Amino acid sequence: MVVPVKLGAFFLLILLGLSVVSAGCIGSSSQGKAAKEETLIVFHAGSLSLPLQQLEREFSSYAEKNLGVKVTFRDEASGSVKACRKVTDLHMDADIVATADYTLIPQLLVPNYTDFYVLFATNEIVIAYTGKSRYADEINTTNWYEILARPGVTFGFSDPNQDPCGYRSVMVMRLADLYYGKPVFETLVEKNTNIYANGTHIYAPREIEIKNNKVVLRPKETDLTGLVESGGLDYFFIYKSVAEQHHLRYITLPDEINLGDFSKADYYGQVNITLGSTGKTIKAKPIVYGVTVLKDAPHRELAIEFLKFWLGKEGKEVFEENHQDFLNPPVAFGNVPKEIKPLVKVEG
Template identity: 70%
Template sequence: MKKLAILMLFIVAAGIFAGCSASNEKQGAESTEKAILKIFHAGSLSNPLKDLGESFTEYAKAKGYNVEIQNEASGSVMAVRKVTDLGKKADIVAVADYTLIPQMLVPNYTDFYVLFAKNEIVIAYTDKSKYADEINSDNWYDILARDDVSFGFSDPNQDPCGYRSVMVTKLASLYYGKPIFETLIESNTNIYADGNHIFAPKDIQVGTDRIVVRPKESDLTGIIESGSIDYIFTYKSLAEQHGLKYVELPGKISLGDFSEEKYYKQVSITLGSTGKTIEAKPIVYGITVLKDAPNRELAIDYLKFLLGKDGKEIFKKNYQDFLNPPIAFGNVPEEIKGSVKVVSE
């Protein structure tokens, strides 16, 4: 009986101890604040933002946050229109063309933005692509014009890579003195030009099975990797992330040379989706935290992390070049002023 009593006391004590442990664990879990960060972003930022999110989640744990990051990729124009036209809520918007922020989000939806990364347009392909052993920086337009060759670009109305790709062909016409835009774009789609000004109707129509148009540039990578298409106009960073071969274009065409900004401005495009006219310019990405961000303080912390050493290393690993330094406009939050150059507009 004495042994039984001791055993019962042991069981009761163990139960009390287990209950205390469970209670402590519960209290510990409750002490960690749960938060969601919603980010609307350009498709070409998918890889670096995925890696950045994983690193930031670990960083946030040390500050007492259990963060769930919800990255939602689309063409940059569509990312902005989710806020302005569809009324969707997000904390951060990151776009492949920074000018979309001052044009469409300032002042109603945000009062500051940061220019933080750059890129350039290339012609990407694989070993399966027709004439892969022939194409180079001097003959790419002749290869794409061949009847048995297929190529693609993203929708200009939804994605900056799309309107940039189209403008690259018009710049190529000027640079080479040949009707490259007319041959590749105008004769195969309902996109047309008046001089150096291009018009992209709201609904892009393609008149041949040689051309593929998709909502965003990252939608094209799987198609070319499968061998269903020969060439795509895309960003250099995406080509390198996916291990694609690519043709680098001359600086006066690629939109990657800041010294050629004046040359690029010869060409512009009006988008049927927004009615906005956009000049060709060097490719610069922009990011902002929205005024009504559900988790604004945490979003600014995320932006500071992105602009810091860890963020820059993650972007470099993903072949995305950072501006040095990033440039900020507007009512710039104090928390990020040490990471940017603040410029008056």
């Protein structure tokens, strides 16, 4: 009589054990289906902020549905020189670096931090303002430098040592000397800052000094947007895409000085600038943006998937919705990852 009881208890224990194992398997299965969570770190030019926010939202949805990954982003907007120096000087972790001047990547990041980069978008320099700006109804393509020089008028540009829009702005004003035959650079730059020129070679000291209240300098070009919108600043040099994204008024500049015309590359190249922050000399050239995934990116595989999305149809549509012309196709240099090769033209 005792044996059946023990056998019954034994089988009961087996059944209970099986139910526990079965429950554990179901839990494991559901956890396997749950999306992993990863955070991509992106250091980028301030002028890319709005299109990247939209692109990241779309990629997050795509990745969760198609890659089984729940992606969040940690964006750090800054001047492009500063973005690169966060990697080279401060040794901060990042997955992607995107710059408003693609040449900063081969100058500062290749070969130690990355071995490839992609050119993906273009832009041009404009002068933006609002209806609150002094002489807003008078300024135009032919008299802008005279308006900026008037007493009481204030204007701004970003720090050349941190931001391509800054060094491009001062190069635009030096090119204006050549185009208009007037001392535009001397009047607007040298009289108001310690940035100076020797012929067509501009020097931006490591520490930029502002001599009066006429000029406002900020680390990146988008830092000036709020000042103009509030009426605290009359005008600023900015990318056309940013002016349109913020619904600002702006005047376009002649193709010979706006850095937006590829056919004028030789004309632009008459002017160059040496940056005190890096010691590098940069020649004026058409504006082209660049992007790379770093060699030691914490989430390199996922970052390349994001770059693939960025360079594809989805990215092109997002950038064009945000008033930024997209290269068709993007152009890549170096050890280009196989995942993006079908989307780019490989050079060099």
